Amino acid sequence: MDDDDWRAPAVPLAVDLVILTLRESRLHVLLVERGVDPYRGALALPGGFLSHLEEGLLDAARRELAEEADLAEVPYLEELGVYGDPGRDPRGRVVSVAFLAIAPRLPEPVAGTDAAAASWRPVEPLLSGEEELAFDHRRIVADGVEHARRKLEHSALATAFCDATFTIAELQQVYEAVWGIRLDPRNFYRKVQGARGFIVAAGPARRTDGGRPARLFRAGPLHSLYPPMVRSAHAVHEGAPIDE
Amino acid sequence: MDDDDWRAPAVPLAVDLVILTLRESRLHVLLVERGVDPYRGALALPGGFLSHLEEGLLDAARRELAEEADLAEVPYLEELGVYGDPGRDPRGRVVSVAFLAIAPRLPEPVAGTDAAAASWRPVEPLLSGEEELAFDHRRIVADGVEHARRKLEHSALATAFCDATFTIAELQQVYEAVWGIRLDPRNFYRKVQGARGFIVAAGPARRTDGGRPARLFRAGPLHSLYPPMVRSAHAVHEGAPIDE
DNA sequence: TCAATAGTGTCTGTTAGACATTATGCC
DNA sequence: GGCATAATGTCTAACAGACACTATTGA
Numbered sequence: 001m002d003d004d005d006w007r008a009p010a011v012p013l014a015v016d017l018v019i020l021t022l023r024e025s026r027l028h029v030l031l032v033e034r035g036v037d038p039y040r041g042a043l044a045l046p047g048g049f050l051s052h053l054e055e056g057l058l059d060a061a062r063r064e065l066a067e068e069a070d071l072a073e074v075p076y077l078e079e080l081g082v083y084g085d086p087g088r089d090p091r092g093r094v095v096s097v098a099f100l101a102i103a104p105r106l107p108e109p110v111a112g113t114d115a116a117a118a119s120w121r122p123v124e125p126l127l128s129g130e131e132e133l134a135f136d137h138r139r140i141v142a143d144g145v146e147h148a149r150r151k152l153e154h155s156a157l158a159t160a161f162c163d164a165t166f167t168i169a170e171l172q173q174v175y176e177a178v179w180g181i182r183l184d185p186r187n188f189y190r191k192v193q194g195a196r197g198f199i200v201a202a203g204p205a206r207r208t209d210g211g212r213p214a215r216l217f218r219a220g221p222l223h224s225l226y227p228p229m230v231r232s233a234h235a236v237h238e239g240a241p242i243d244e
Numbered sequence: 245m246d247d248d249d250w251r252a253p254a255v256p257l258a259v260d261l262v263i264l265t266l267r268e269s270r271l272h273v274l275l276v277e278r279g280v281d282p283y284r285g286a287l288a289l290p291g292g293f294l295s296h297l298e299e300g301l302l303d304a305a306r307r308e309l310a311e312e313a314d315l316a317e318v319p320y321l322e323e324l325g326v327y328g329d330p331g332r333d334p335r336g337r338v339v340s341v342a343f344l345a346i347a348p349r350l351p352e353p354v355a356g357t358d359a360a361a362a363s364w365r366p367v368e369p370l371l372s373g374e375e376e377l378a379f380d381h382r383r384i385v386a387d388g389v390e391h392a393r394r395k396l397e398h399s400a401l402a403t404a405f406c407d408a409t410f411t412i413a414e415l416q417q418v419y420e421a422v423w424g425i426r427l428d429p430r431n432f433y434r435k436v437q438g439a440r441g442f443i444v445a446a447g448p449a450r451r452t453d454g455g456r457p458a459r460l461f462r463a464g465p466l467h468s469l470y471p472p473m474v475r476s477a478h479a480v481h482e483g484a485p486i487d488e
Numbered sequence: 489t490c491a492a493t494a495g496t497g498t499c500t501g502t503t504a505g506a507c508a509t510t511a512t513g514c515c
Numbered sequence: 516g517g518c519a520t521a522a523t524g525t526c527t528a529a530c531a532g533a534c535a536c537t538a539t540t541g542a
Contacts, residue, residue: 008293010254013328013339049252053337057328082326082341084257086298093297095257095339097326169521187505189522194503211520212512230504413493431532433495438530455493456539474531 014096015060016047018144021103022161027177028120030069038090039134061099076102076160080144088136100144102160152178154228156198159219165202167214197222258340259304260291262388265347266405271421272364274313282334283378305343320346320404324388332380344388346404398472400442403463409446411458441466
């Protein structure tokens, strides 16, 4: 922002949503089938243009969340990044602000108003390029997943994948699914209990899942974890050691 | 991005730059004095509107970096976030994409083309609100500093504050200045050497600084650090334990 | 020689990671 | 009781943090 001429070029602004959830212990993202050109029939992230000139970006994200995904509320919604390469949209210059949302496991594939064409898709075929996505949405999904992976380490983001109350085993499944590794339940139990403020006991309630019933917890007050949940060294496998 | 009417509201797009450097062992940010309303005479981040409709965001950031800061090249430049609250600019809706840049210590306060009014300012009075900034630039600076703090832990970002070659003591000063804590030189030495790929020896060259000359290093190939440089527990002091 | 910083060594408490053991439900 | 999972305990190697010590220069 500076002393430039106020008559600056104006750009159509859109928001795109990377909505992640867990289904059958695998990470899924919500996609919609496009009904119009360009990329008619292709899979794309839910999203859309600002509805009017004064709409806030987060407001637009929440509106699309409700309209396209039929999700009135999600426990986590935050900006992911800006995608504004000239040429990313064949119609012309469009700058899109991507948001990352996390939703707990939902009753069934959404079937709402605009959300008829929406469906949950496992992320792996999308990341590998096995399945195609419209625009630059593959990169956005990849950035969203990577963002979630990193954030699981240092924040209580994992609880956003769970219901209001959950067992420690369920929380562990979140880490295993998002990180794509296996964790020792005993050590995980200790670790997660040691990060005070992460989860708090939710009364004496219990839940059975075949074996001994487990205690229920809910998300604690802290959003920043200390000590962090480290992706153990033996989990160094996927990415090359050189990134960025 | 979806099936909406293509005739979407278009918004003037700007880029703002948070350019950080170290001066006298303190973290500084580059600010310019505004020459026009609004906020005429106030301090603001360097930046400006897109020059034309097809200009890339990173391109715009680099252009402003050269024009307003006289910095042809910086070792680190990355998107920081989007600031698009309606009302953040009294002239009307403006969405700004903020970039974080890191520059090594520079010969002298920049004095270039547009950069006459630019000056390096210590960040603390800005973060505390003691010094005023135009628009929402205080928040952007705060986000940029926080981003840098976090990134020092897991990436080789610290080397971007240094010249091409540097001593381990100089690298330590970066951590101490950005984190605002003191570190033990002996343990820091071991730690930084243990993170292989972080820094590599730069020949047998040496440099004197009062005592025994130190070995010179340059940035290594890895951008992602393992093991990370942890802000030690005793350094938990500044922010409340609850964030986000 | 001393002053000052670079670089190495050592010790100790804590923790990650491996795995044994006990507890508590349901069939 | 038998089975499955929850929860706790134990051990060991590794590491963070503290600090003693040696090394190498200039004054």
